[in-house]
Amino acid sequence: MKLSADLRAFEGRIGHRFTRPALLVQAVTHGSFAAVGRADNQRLEFLGDRVLGLVMAEALLAADPAATEGQLAPRFNALVRKETCAEVAREAGLGEVLKLGRSEMISGGRRKQALLGDAMEAVIAAVYLDAGYQPARDMVLRLWGERIGRVAEDARDAKTALQEWAQSRGMPPPSYEEVAREGPDHAPRFTIEARLSDGRSARAEAGSKRLAEHAAAKALLAEVESGT
Structure with a gap:
């Protein structure tokens, strides 16, 4: 499968070139656009949520070896919540490459927080399935960037x-x-x-x-x- 120019550009923004481009296409395909023989990103979203959780759990443990579980839990939640995933998606220009049905297009689906957050998790899963855990981890840490270092302050209620x-x-x-x-x-x-x-x-x-x-x-x- 040959990717479109906009998806090639998106690969550059996330720092991963797919060996199986169909995974990326599935990751950016919303249920409103899916059809017979064209899978949407819901299953990838399920997997990506778990990969993201493992990456962030590891990162938080490494960043603060003295932190208690009670301190780590709110930091973890702040990093993996849908709002944060959607912020990262916007920064990576994910909304620009989403494949949406007409109804979602009309209602501003490219800007919807839940939709963007779900798609970001699907992209993480696509990278994981395409190349394994380490490339997926590297991409997540790169895209989340400074959020990880400042999360102790941001997670404060x-x-x-x-x-x-x-x-x-x-x-x-x-x-x-x-x-x-x-x-x-x-x-x-x-x-x-x-x-x-x-x-x-x-x-x-x-x-x-x-x-x-x-x-x-x-x-x-x-x-x-x-x-x-």
Whole structure:
């Protein structure tokens, strides 16, 4: 099978040239595009999730030999969650090469977080099946890059930390208010304001309310801890 120019370019971005190109084609084929004799990426997604998990577990153990299981678990979850996989997919331009059905194309499928995250896991599985664990591991570590080194800070639950900070000073828990929502229904952007009872507040924007709340809490926590 001969790959299209856009898939060849994608190979360059992820740093792997396939000896079995059909695996890459399957990895970027969404269920909405699949047909008889043309497999989608769901089975590869299942495998890729497990390969990614092993790579990240190894990387975290190597990065911090003294870390406890309780410290490692949230770091691991932060690295393998769909949001992170989707971020990596966007950086690699995976959305540009996805094979989607008409309905997904119309609804903005190339930008959907869940779809991108699933496809990234499928690509990991495709590399694993094409060349083995070591090339798949090398690709994951390269694409995830600095996220692994800074995950201890990123994995901190900012909402819990902010609540604990407030309660330790006799204040009620912080409140979270949606102050804006923009964009189409299939790709909304939420702006959330985190506010303490003393009036201090911070805002953040993200593609989901949960992520926006955490980002706002993180910003406000940084403000109060710095004493500003």
